[in-house]
Amino acid sequence: MRLAVASPAMAVATAARTNWRVRIGGGLLLALTLAALLAPAIAPHDPLQPDLARHLEPPSRTHLLGTDRLGRDVLSRLVYGTRVSLGVGAVAVAGALTIGVALGAIAGYGRRAVDELVMRGTDVLLAFPGILLAIALAAILGPSARNVIVALTVMGWPAYARLTRAEVRAAAARDSTRAAEALGATPLHVATRHLLPSARPALAVQATFGVAGAIVAEASLSFLGLGTPPPAPSWGGMLAEARSFLLIAPHLVVAPAVALGTTVLAIHLLGDGLRTDQRWQRGQ
Amino acid sequence: MLRHVALRLLLAVPTALGVLVLVSVLLHFVPGDPVDVMLGEGASTADREELRRSLGLDRTAWRQLADFTAGAVRGELGRSITGGQPVATLLRERYPATLELTGAALVVALAIALPLGMLAALRPGSLADRVSLALATVQTALPTFCLGPLLILAFAVQLPWLPVAGRHGLASVVLPALTLGFGMSAVLARHLRGALLEALRLDCVRTARAKGLAPRLVLLRHALPNAVTATLTVLGLQLGGLLAGAVVTETIFAWPGVGRLLIQAIGTRDYPLVQGCVLAIALTYVAVNLLTDVAQAAIDPRLRESA
Numbered sequence A: 001m002r003l004a005v006a007s008p009a010m011a012v013a014t015a016a017r018t019n020w021r022v023r024i025g026g027g028l029l030l031a032l033t034l035a036a037l038l039a040p041a042i043a044p045h046d047p048l049q050p051d052l053a054r055h056l057e058p059p060s061r062t063h064l065l066g067t068d069r070l071g072r073d074v075l076s077r078l079v080y081g082t083r084v085s086l087g088v089g090a091v092a093v094a095g096a097l098t099i100g101v102a103l104g105a106i107a108g109y110g111r112r113a114v115d116e117l118v119m120r121g122t123d124v125l126l127a128f129p130g131i132l133l134a135i136a137l138a139a140i141l142g143p144s145a146r147n148v149i150v151a152l153t154v155m156g157w158p159a160y161a162r163l164t165r166a167e168v169r170a171a172a173a174r175d176s177t178r179a180a181e182a183l184g185a186t187p188l189h190v191a192t193r194h195l196l197p198s199a200r201p202a203l204a205v206q207a208t209f210g211v212a213g214a215i216v217a218e219a220s221l222s223f224l225g226l227g228t229p230p231p232a233p234s235w236g237g238m239l240a241e242a243r244s245f246l247l248i249a250p251h252l253v254v255a256p257a258v259a260l261g262t263t264v265l266a267i268h269l270l271g272d273g274l275r276t277d278q279r280w281q282r283g284q
Numbered sequence B: 001m002l003r004h005v006a007l008r009l010l011l012a013v014p015t016a017l018g019v020l021v022l023v024s025v026l027l028h029f030v031p032g033d034p035v036d037v038m039l040g041e042g043a044s045t046a047d048r049e050e051l052r053r054s055l056g057l058d059r060t061a062w063r064q065l066a067d068f069t070a071g072a073v074r075g076e077l078g079r080s081i082t083g084g085q086p087v088a089t090l091l092r093e094r095y096p097a098t099l100e101l102t103g104a105a106l107v108v109a110l111a112i113a114l115p116l117g118m119l120a121a122l123r124p125g126s127l128a129d130r131v132s133l134a135l136a137t138v139q140t141a142l143p144t145f146c147l148g149p150l151l152i153l154a155f156a157v158q159l160p161w162l163p164v165a166g167r168h169g170l171a172s173v174v175l176p177a178l179t180l181g182f183g184m185s186a187v188l189a190r191h192l193r194g195a196l197l198e199a200l201r202l203d204c205v206r207t208a209r210a211k212g213l214a215p216r217l218v219l220l221r222h223a224l225p226n227a228v229t230a231t232l233t234v235l236g237l238q239l240g241g242l243l244a245g246a247v248v249t250e251t252i253f254a255w256p257g258v259g260r261l262l263i264q265a266i267g268t269r270d271y272p273l274v275q276g277c278v279l280a281i282a283l284t285y286v287a288v289n290l291l292t293d294v295a296q297a298a299i300d301p302r303l304r305e306s307a
Helices: A008-018 A020-037 A074-109 A112-126 A132-141 A145-172 A175-182 A187-223 A235-245 A251-276 B002-029 B034-039 B045-055 B061-074 B087-122 B127-141 B144-158 B171-199 B203-210 B215-252 B258-267 B271-299 B301-306
Strands: none
Touching: A008 A020, A008 A251, A020 A074, A020 A251, A074 A112, A074 A145, A074 A187, A074 A235, A074 A251, A112 A145, A112 B002, A132 A145, A132 A187, A132 B002, A132 B215, A132 B258, A132 B271, A145 A187, A175 A187, A187 A235, A187 A251, A187 B144, A187 B215, A235 A251, A235 B144, A251 B127, A251 B144, B002 B061, B002 B271, B034 B045, B087 B127, B087 B171, B087 B215, B087 B258, B087 B271, B127 B171, B144 B171, B144 B215, B171 B215, B203 B215, B215 B258, B215 B271, B258 B271
């Protein structure tokens, strides 16, 4: 059974026409993505250029969001930080989704022994609470954006694997799948044409929320000093630095907190909208 | 009931072993030679060999795994590289602080979630319902490491009522517990609301209403017990988030728990201590899940029979 919609982007566009959540969430996310892509054109200053004579300044006309402890422009660092947040979030979820869907489909449609193996693997990984596993992995591998992506991918795939497995098993029991099997379709054909398409709406919603989770996790790791190493601007790292200057420069905490909050909210709105959207779900 | 508990306990063993295996393997992901990373290039050959031996790196991977597991079962987790103390001793010192913080955070979460969830379920669309929804929105947008500094700014700096950091008496636990517990309260309230709304549709509840029981009593005596099991599942899962969130919260408030120890150990590349902290937190989570399971079975007899 094929989805009624041709591509995820088109499906979101269709959903946006009828659903205000998709419209606002998707719009905000689009704006943030553009800010990330066009950062060099948008940022008013060099995000790495220190100016010690003007450090910890409150917001002013030259520095709209003030300056940090080295006199770097906070707004510019915020804009460049969008690249880290959205980039790491998207790539980590893409990685987790690829591994999770592949293993979940194999577990749901393959032999019993393979199913057991994959599921026990997810059991062990899910036995680590929250981002603890990502903290441990990022700590062992060393702080870098690449290692954060690796850590978040390892942490993230079990959820997608379980979801895919459940959806695949439900789809495998359908008459249309049975008919295809009876007609001699190869397992790969059955999986890609009959099983996975019906898992797509659920996976899309889960992945949307997953991006928000990955962005928060990346910021947590950077906050703990395990993410993108300084001086590269990341929201988590900015928050960590700002803690030392709570008394004299509270704006340093507020700016990245608002940026992170807005991004997470936008993604949640989009995810909520997609989950409740009838047109999107009808594809099943 | 006893059979159910025994079965659950048995099922938790492979998971706990899996966690042990994964934690013991962690050391192998250190880029380059872990001994070099920990001791630096300038260390003497004798020191390096000594550390290599004590970490078990001179043995085969299987042997290491077996030794690590056997040691962990006996409560021996090696020694800290920086201080030389046994890792188990350090963990024992810090563990109560983490339990205190997560316990207090749980109290905060329940104190917000229980009344809010119940009010929201009693009158869908009312002010309480909308507040719980707004809270859920704020909570998703404000992770602990954003909320923590903002709370410090408000209640320790602008209004100097509470201590900024450390663990000295009851007042010092308030801000960390609020930071950690707030994040969980909204999710819990929304789930409780959902479970209650479902329970309010049950036949027993309709009967209780029909015989003229006060709405408050219908909720407390008939709907709530039926909603508790579903809420407990969410609570168990959320406690995992609480334990991991404690790492960040302890770092923000300089709270001397296992989470802060973990971050300090990471900073000094004290890998045996890192392994010990990760193991302690993960095994606590496995135990919490086990307890949630048992508590559910104790409340809901149907779950005992199906197991």
